[in-house]
Amino acid sequence: MTALVAGVPEGYPRRVRFPAAPPESPATLSYHDLWWILNDPYGSFMASGIHGQRLFVSPGLELVVVHYASQVVSPAVPQVPLVQAFLSIGTHLNR
Numbered sequence: 619m620t621a622l623v624a625g626v627p628e629g630y631p632r633r634v635r636f637p638a639a640p641p642e643s644p645a646t647l648s649y650h651d652l653w654w655i656l657n658d659p660y661g662s663f664m665a666s667g668i669h670g671q672r673l674f675v676s677p678g679l680e681l682v683v684v685h686y687a688s689q690v691v692s693p694a695v696p697q698v699p700l701v702q703a704f705l706s707i708g709t710h711l712n713r
Contacts, residue, residue: 656701660708664701672700679708 648655656662660678670687683704 658705660705662705672704674701674704676705676708679705679712681708681711683707 646657648657652665654664654666656664658676658678660676662674662676662678664675665673667687669690670685672683672685672687674681674683674685676682681704685700
């Protein structure tokens with residue numbers, strides 16, 4: 619995991635959006651070795667499963683969140699802002 623958190627190597631997508639993100643949203647994520655890297659001040663990264671499962675790891679917040687899911691969500695349904703919720707939980711717990 620050290621190489622993952624240290625940064626995205628040259629040649630990898632450096633700034634991307636989540637696939638379902640609106641086109642006007644900023645590209646703030648990186649993708650490397652099957653992990654989404656949030657490029658936040660906490661060194662957070664996340665694995666994202668096909669049916670909404672998430673494994674969120676934030677070393678700076680000392681937080682790991684496992685989110686189970688088993689539903690296929692229609693693209694017409696707005697995405698739940700889980701990453702922002704996970705970061706809010708971590709910052710609240712670290713007060």
